[in-house]
Amino acid sequence: MDVLSAFEILVKSMLFASAPLIFTALGGVFSERSGVVNIGLEGLMVIGAFAAVVFNITFASTLGGATPWVALLIAMIVGGLFSLLHAVASVSFRADQVVSGVAINFLALGLGVYLIKDWYGAGQTPKIPQPLYYERIPLLYDIPIIGPIFFNNYITSYLAIFVAIIAWFVLFKTPFGLRLRSVGEHPMAADTMGINVYKMRYIAVVLSGVFGGLGGGVYAQTITQDFSAGTITGQGFIALAAVIFGKWHPLGAMGAAMFFGLAQSLAIIGSSFPFLADVPNWILLSAPYILTILALAGFIGRADAPKANGQPYIKGSR
Amino acid sequence: MFSQFNRWQKILIPVISVILGLLVGAIVMLVSGYNPIEGYAALLSGSLGEGFYIGETVRQITPYIFAGLAVAFAFRTGLFNIGVEGQLLVGWVASVWVGLAFDLPKIIHLPMAVLAGAAAGALWAFVPGLLKAKLRVHEVIVTIMMNYIALHLCNYLVRYVISDEQNTTERVPESASLKSPFFETLTEFSTMHYGIFLALAAAIIYFVVLEKTTTGFELRSVGFNQHASEYAGMNVNRNIILSMVISGAFAGLGGAMEGLGTFGYGFIHGAFSGVGFDGIAVALLGGNVASGVILAAALFGILKQGALIMPLESGVPTELVEIVIAIIIFFVASSYIIAYLLQRLKKGAK
Numbered sequence: 001m002d003v004l005s006a007f008e009i010l011v012k013s014m015l016f017a018s019a020p021l022i023f024t025a026l027g028g029v030f031s032e033r034s035g036v037v038n039i040g041l042e043g044l045m046v047i048g049a050f051a052a053v054v055f056n057i058t059f060a061s062t063l064g065g066a067t068p069w070v071a072l073l074i075a076m077i078v079g080g081l082f083s084l085l086h087a088v089a090s091v092s093f094r095a096d097q098v099v100s101g102v103a104i105n106f107l108a109l110g111l112g113v114y115l116i117k118d119w120y121g122a123g124q125t126p127k128i129p130q131p132l133y134y135e136r137i138p139l140l141y142d143i144p145i146i147g148p149i150f151f152n153n154y155i156t157s158y159l160a161i162f163v164a165i166i167a168w169f170v171l172f173k174t175p176f177g178l179r180l181r182s183v184g185e186h187p188m189a190a191d192t193m194g195i196n197v198y199k200m201r202y203i204a205v206v207l208s209g210v211f212g213g214l215g216g217g218v219y220a221q222t223i224t225q226d227f228s229a230g231t232i233t234g235q236g237f238i239a240l241a242a243v244i245f246g247k248w249h250p251l252g253a254m255g256a257a258m259f260f261g262l263a264q265s266l267a268i269i270g271s272s273f274p275f276l277a278d279v280p281n282w283i284l285l286s287a288p289y290i291l292t293i294l295a296l297a298g299f300i301g302r303a304d305a306p307k308a309n310g311q312p313y314i315k316g317s318r
Numbered sequence: 319m320f321s322q323f324n325r326w327q328k329i330l331i332p333v334i335s336v337i338l339g340l341l342v343g344a345i346v347m348l349v350s351g352y353n354p355i356e357g358y359a360a361l362l363s364g365s366l367g368e369g370f371y372i373g374e375t376v377r378q379i380t381p382y383i384f385a386g387l388a389v390a391f392a393f394r395t396g397l398f399n400i401g402v403e404g405q406l407l408v409g410w411v412a413s414v415w416v417g418l419a420f421d422l423p424k425i426i427h428l429p430m431a432v433l434a435g436a437a438a439g440a441l442w443a444f445v446p447g448l449l450k451a452k453l454r455v456h457e458v459i460v461t462i463m464m465n466y467i468a469l470h471l472c473n474y475l476v477r478y479v480i481s482d483e484q485n486t487t488e489r490v491p492e493s494a495s496l497k498s499p500f501f502e503t504l505t506e507f508s509t510m511h512y513g514i515f516l517a518l519a520a521a522i523i524y525f526v527v528l529e530k531t532t533t534g535f536e537l538r539s540v541g542f543n544q545h546a547s548e549y550a551g552m553n554v555n556r557n558i559i560l561s562m563v564i565s566g567a568f569a570g571l572g573g574a575m576e577g578l579g580t581f582g583y584g585f586i587h588g589a590f591s592g593v594g595f596d597g598i599a600v601a602l603l604g605g606n607v608a609s610g611v612i613l614a615a616a617l618f619g620i621l622k623q624g625a626l627i628m629p630l631e632s633g634v635p636t637e638l639v640e641i642v643i644a645i646i647i648f649f650v651a652s653s654y655i656i657a658y659l660l661q662r663l664k665k666g667a668k
Contacts, residue, residue, distance in 0.1 A: 039400075039462070085648070093652035098398055098458055102598055103647040110640025117635035118350050233589045234466055244459060282474035289463035293445075296455045305456070 008149045010262070013269060015157040018261025020045070020219035022160035024239035025246065025253040026167045027211030032248055033171065034204030035184035035308040039101030040086050041212050042236025043108030044079050048216025050112035051078035053125055053227035060129035067130040072156075072217045079213015080206045082108065087205035091198055094312040105236075113229050124228035132156060132221050156218045164254035171250060180204055184306035187313040197313045215239065238264070241292040248306060260288035327660060331653045332603045332610075334660075336617065339646035343638055357634040364627025365620040371627070373501060373508025377580055379619030381406070383517035384572030385597025386604055386611040387524050388439075388565045392457075393606045394528060395561035396541035401446060401461025402569040403594025404468030405439035407587065409570025410577040411472045412438030414584040415480055417490030417577070427493040432516070432574050439570015440563045442468060447562030451555035457562070465590070473586045486585040496579035511579035518612070520568060525608040527564070537561050569594065596622075599643060602650045618643070 024041050031038040038044075052068075052075040060067045085107070089100040116125055137151040137158075171177035182190040183200040191197050216232060224231045238260050245260075246252030267284035283290075344354035365375045385402050392399035399405075413435035420427060446460040481487045501510040528534040539547045540557045548554050572593065577584055600618055604610030625639035649656060 037458075039458075089648060089652050093655040095648075095651035095654070098400065099598065099602065099647060099651035102400070102595055103644045103651060106595070106640055106647060107644035110637045110644055114346070114635045114637035114641060115350075117629075117637065230588060234469075237462055237466060240459075241463060280474055280478075282470040285470040286467040289466045293449070293455075293460055293463050296459060297449055297453050 004145070009269060010266075011149050012153060013265035014258055014262040015153045016222065016261075017265045018258040019154060019157040019160040019222070020215040020235060021239045021242055021257035021261050022164055022215075022254050023218060024212045024215030024236060025242040025257045026164060026250055027208035027215070028240055028243035029167065029171070029246075029248055029250050029253050030180070030204045030211070031208035032243060032309055033184045033306055034180050034201045035187060035306060035311065035313070036087075036090050036201055036205050036208075037097040037101065037310040038086065038205070038208050039098050039240065040083070040104030040108075040236075041101075041208070041239050042232060042234070043101075043105035044083055044209050044212025045216035045219065045236045045239070046105075046108040046112055046232045047082045048075040048079045048213030049220035049224075049231050050108075050116070050216075050227050051075045051213065052217030053128055053220050053231075054115075054119075056128040056130055056221065057125060063130075065130065068128075068132045068221050071221065072214060075213040075217030076210045077213070079209040079211075079216065081209070083205050083209020083212070084202075086209075087202045090312065091201045091205070094314065097310055097312075109229060112227065116227060125226045128221060128225050131225050132218075154218075154222055156222065160218075161254065164250050167250040181306070183313075184308055187308050187311075191313075191315065197315075201313070212236070212239075238288050241288045244305075245288070245292045245295050247304075263287040327657050328605055330660060331656050332605065332614070332650060334656055335603065335646050335649035335653075338649050339642045342645045343642040346638060346641055347634055352632065352634045356632045357628060357638065360628045360631035360634070361621070361624030361639075363624075364631060365624035368506065369504070370506040370508045371623065373505025373510035375619050375623040376514050377508065377510045378623045379615050380511075380513040380517045380575050380579070381572040381593050382596060382600055382615035382618050383521060383612060384568050384575065385593050386600030386615050387520055387608070388568035388572065388594075389597045389601035390604065390606040390611055391524060391528070391568060392561055392565040393601055394541050395537045395557065396544070397447075397450070397558065397561055397565070398458050399443065399446075399461055399562065399565045399569075400458055400598065401443065401464045401594070402565075402572075402597045403590045403592075404461070404465035405442045405566045405569035406573040406576075406591075406594050407468045407472045408442045409435035409439040409573030411475055411480070411573075411584050412570070413494075413574035414487055414490055414577040415475070417494035418480065418488060420494075421491070422493060424493040427491075428496070428578070431490070431494040431578055432496075432571065435570045435574025435577065436567040437570065439573060440567040443562040443566020443569070444559065447559040447566075450562070451558040465594070469587060469590065472584070476584045476586055480584065487583045489582045490578055494578060495582060496575065497582060509580055511575075513575035513579040516571065516575065517615075520571060521608040521612055524568070524611075533560070569597075572597075596643065599647045599650070603646065 024045055028038050028041050052071040055071040055074045056067050063070055086100055086104050089095040090097040117123055132154055134152055135155055140151040141147045179195045180200055183197050187197045220227060220231055242253050242256035242260055246256040263284055267281045347354040347357045365371055388402045389399055413431045416431040416434040442464060446457045449455040449460055450457045476487055477483055496511040496513050498512045536552050536557050540554055544554050596618055600611055600614040604614035621639045625636045628634045629636055
């Protein structure tokens with residue numbers, strides 16, 4: 001294999017594997033920046049994948065080529081609604097946010113597989129009729145050498161990068177973003193300044209559901225193309241790792257998600273590269289997790305969480 | 319977690335959570351066109367209706383007790399060990415490995431294999447404990463990450479080290495097996511094994527260590543108030559590490575029960591078994607005390623075993639129980655609101 005085609009495979013598989021992680025990680029950034037820990041990202045991806053696949057199968061004949069895109073929209077709505085449970089528990093009911101996140105993960109998988117069995121009579125749906133495909137970007141694709149590498153991918157991969165930049169702008173350049181972050185750093189101070197802490201946290205958690213659902217929908221419609229109990233296995237937790245490794249910053253999370261996506265795809269295709277053939281694949285598969293632990297321990301730059309992350313805000317308490 | 323509630327609330331909150339969970343399950347069955355009474359009847363007869371099912375239920379309860387004790391032990395010291403899943407897995411593989419690697423008389427071999435499981439789990443939990451104690455890294459994230467490292471490492475070990483590129487290892491020899499011909503004949507050849515005795519013994523050890531020893535007092539004290547404990551001359555860092563190590567050892571033992579008892583071999587896992595995550599629910603539901611954990615583990619064992627029979631008897635998909643468990647966890651986590659409503663009810667009655 002020559003260097004150029006090796007590079008092409010690397011770039012393509014990185015963009016391919018990282019798009020769902022980027023979306024979901026952005027959701028995690030919003031939620032955690034507002035002070036709500038979201039272990040439930042995995043479950044939000046599951047419910048998004050479920051919604052997208054069921055919608056795709058049901059409406060493919062009426063909507064045709066537009067199906068996967070409408071399905072993504074549905075996945076976002078369902079994810080947002082589902083995350084309300086986490087919001088109610090962790091913001092209003094003052095639940096332990098980690099435990100509530102665990103419940104979200106259980107519920108999403110249980111409900112998804114239960115309904116699939118009820119509707120399709122099996123633990124696995126049929127393949128979706130209208131998946132997303134590689135698409136060539138007009139003009140840019142015609143650039144020699146780099147065109148076919150960078151501009152013949154899933155649209156969702158470009159969308160993920162674009163949305164990450166938007167998320168950065170919203171979080172760091174708008175009053176809304178400032179409020180959201182202040183609620184996660186010092187809710188009491190934010191409350192005194194007239195910011196509605198509960199409202200901001202609800203919005204942030206629902207945003208995490210919208211993005212998590214989108215991530216799950218993208219994953220199901222590009223990678224697995226069906227839904228079963230094994231569709232989402234740990235991708236939500238990789239996204240969570242990306243949030244932390246990216247230091248709770250949208251662009252950092254995007255970079256981390258791309259890197260982790262690359263590591264995941266290397267674990268599958270790595271044996272075709274001579275310099276990776278001797279690395280046991282468990283190290284590549286575990287790389288996101290090992291690196292996140294090292295980052296948290298301060299070996300790769302210190303990662304500090306938003307100050308009020310994980311603490312329910314009780315109005316009037318000191 | 320329940321420390322801010324009084325005695326009767328501590329008992330009522332889990333009971334109400336379970337009832338609400340079962341209620342939501344019934345509604346889900348109704349909406350999707352099943353008869354909830356038939357569904358739950360099938361669940362009960364599928365877990366307790368015949369000798370075979372009882373044996374399977376007891377076998378199911380065994381790892382739940384260990385997982386519940388593991389999570390509960392860490393909780394009592396103010397730590398959240400969400401990594402039981404991974405610790406259980408490394409315990410499983412380590413015990414099978416020792417079971418296969420040696421040829422010894424049973425009286426040495428079996429304890430050695432069981433302890434290898436405990437040691438592996440303890441080692442896996444030592445890492446987050448150390449990072450928490452020395453560098454103040456939050457244990458929740460580290461234990462989650464350690465889960466996945468365990469999954470991939472164990473799969474690698476099973477495929478390339480313990481077996482010869484197979485998906486399963488060989489069966490552990492009789493000298494390292496927890497299998498019980500006596501229980502098997504008693505329960506119409508279920509997979510029930512001696513592990514349940516070890517689980518009950520572990521619960522007693524849990525109680526004695528936490529409630530009756532100085533070490534246990536220190537561990538609980540650190541859980542209540544780190545600063546006060548430090549002021550009183552306790553070594554907070556040492557206690558954090560110790561708590562995680564003991565918690566991990568319980569989890570590792572749970573894995574050894576699966577490796578030496580239920581299955582008798584190790585295999586490649588595509589995803590987690592979920593026992594470790596269920597352990598969180600078991601611990602919370604059991605109020606983090608030994609007797610509560612046993613009761614909660616029994617409930618979960620019955621639910622999980624009954625769920626397997628439910629589709630055959632009543633057509634209700636197995637996953638109904640996952641939904642019920644999720645709702646139970648949700649309400650136990652939101653215990654504040656249940657306590658609040660209870661208080662309102664009480665005031666209303668007066």
